[in-house]
Amino acid sequence: MPPLAVGVAYSGGVDSTALLWVTARAARELGLAVWALHVHHGLMAEADQWVLQAKVAVDELSRAGLPVQLAVAYLPGQPMPGESVEAWARRGRYHALAELAASCGLDLVLLGQHAEDQAETVLLQALRGAGPAGLAAMPQRKVSQGVTWARPWLGQPRRRIQAAVAASGLVPVLDPSNADTRYARSRLRQQVWPALVEHFPQAATVLGEVARHAAQARALAEEIAAMDRLACVAPDGGLRYREWAELTPARRRNLLAAWLAPFLPGGTPVSLVDRVLCEWTGLGRRWPTPRGWLLSKRHVLYFQPSSREK
CATH class of the missing domain: 1.20.59 (Chorismate Mutase Domain, subunit A)
Incomplete structure (x- = not known):
C-alpha cells in the first residue's frame, strides 16, 4: 500500500519553494509522500524553463532523502480577447491542480499564500467595491472539486517565507509578471504597499483581521440565506x-x-x-x-x- 500523500501547489517561486521544502521535511518525519504539483500556463517564454527548474529542485530534495515527486499539467488554450489574463490563469490553474491531485490520489493540497498576499487581496477587493464575500479574501481552508485546499501560512509574514527558502538552498524562479505594472496586484505590490507599510507597519496584520471579520459576516449571511430559501x-x-x-x-x-x-x-x-x-x-x-x-x-x-x- 503506498504511503499517504499531500500535494503542494508548486510554481517554483519563492513562496511555493519554501512551502515545498518545509512540507517535505515534515512529511519525512510523518511517513508521508509529497507531490509537487506544477502548472505550465503557456503564457510566458520562461514557462518551459520553469518546468526544468522544478524537476531540478525535486531531484535535489529527493537526493537529500525527502519524499518528493513532481507532477506537471499544461493549460490548454489562451485567454479570450478582453478577458483578464490573471482571472483566466487562476481559474485554469485551480482546475489543473484539482486534476493533478485526482491523478496522484490526493485529497489535500497546500497553497503558499502568506499574510501580505492576503492583505493585498483585501485591498484589491475593497477597491473593486466588494462586500463581505470579497473582503473575506482567501480562506484558510476550503473544500472544492473533491480537494481540500489549505493555506498554512496565511498568517505568516513574507520575511519568514523568504528565510525558509534561503535555508532550503533551493533556487526559486523569478516570474517577471510579478513586477509588471500592467497587472493590478503588481501595481499594488510595487508602488502602493511599500508606502503603506512605511506609514502603517501593522497593515498586513490589520487587513488580515478585516478578512477574518468579513469571512464571519459572509458565513452568517450564508446561514440566513439558507433559512430563507426554505420559505422563498x-x-x-x-x-x-x-x-x-x-x-x-x-x-x-x-x-x-x-x-x-x-x-x-x-x-x-x-x-x-x-x-x-x-x-x-x-x-x-x-x-x-x-x-x-x-x-x-x-x-x-x-x-x-x-x-x-x-
Whole structure:
C-alpha cells in the first residue's frame, strides 16, 4: 500500500519553494509522500524553463532523502480577447491542480499564500467595491472539486517565507509578471504597499483581521440565506415573490444574491441585484444577466440561460 500523500501547489517561486521544502521535511518525519504539483500556463517564454527548474529542485530534495515527486499539467488554450489574463490563469490553474491531485490520489493540497498576499487581496477587493464575500479574501481552508485546499501560512509574514527558502538552498524562479505594472496586484505590490507599510507597519496584520471579520459576516449571511430559501424558493427552483417580499430589505438582498450565485459563477453584478430589488413587483418582466435572462412569471423569478450557455 503506498504511503499517504499531500500535494503542494508548486510554481517554483519563492513562496511555493519554501512551502515545498518545509512540507517535505515534515512529511519525512510523518511517513508521508509529497507531490509537487506544477502548472505550465503557456503564457510566458520562461514557462518551459520553469518546468526544468522544478524537476531540478525535486531531484535535489529527493537526493537529500525527502519524499518528493513532481507532477506537471499544461493549460490548454489562451485567454479570450478582453478577458483578464490573471482571472483566466487562476481559474485554469485551480482546475489543473484539482486534476493533478485526482491523478496522484490526493485529497489535500497546500497553497503558499502568506499574510501580505492576503492583505493585498483585501485591498484589491475593497477597491473593486466588494462586500463581505470579497473582503473575506482567501480562506484558510476550503473544500472544492473533491480537494481540500489549505493555506498554512496565511498568517505568516513574507520575511519568514523568504528565510525558509534561503535555508532550503533551493533556487526559486523569478516570474517577471510579478513586477509588471500592467497587472493590478503588481501595481499594488510595487508602488502602493511599500508606502503603506512605511506609514502603517501593522497593515498586513490589520487587513488580515478585516478578512477574518468579513469571512464571519459572509458565513452568517450564508446561514440566513439558507433559512430563507426554505420559505422563498419553489420546488422547481424559482424565487417566489410574495414570500421574498415579506423579508426585511437586507434579507431580500442577501437571498437574491445567494439565489443568483449558482447561475452566475463569474460573479453577480451589483447593478443587477439593485435593479431587481428596485423593479421586481412580481409582475411579468425580464432582466439581462451575463449568462442569460431573469424572467418573472406568475410572481416567481426564474433564470433562463442564453442559448450558448445551454
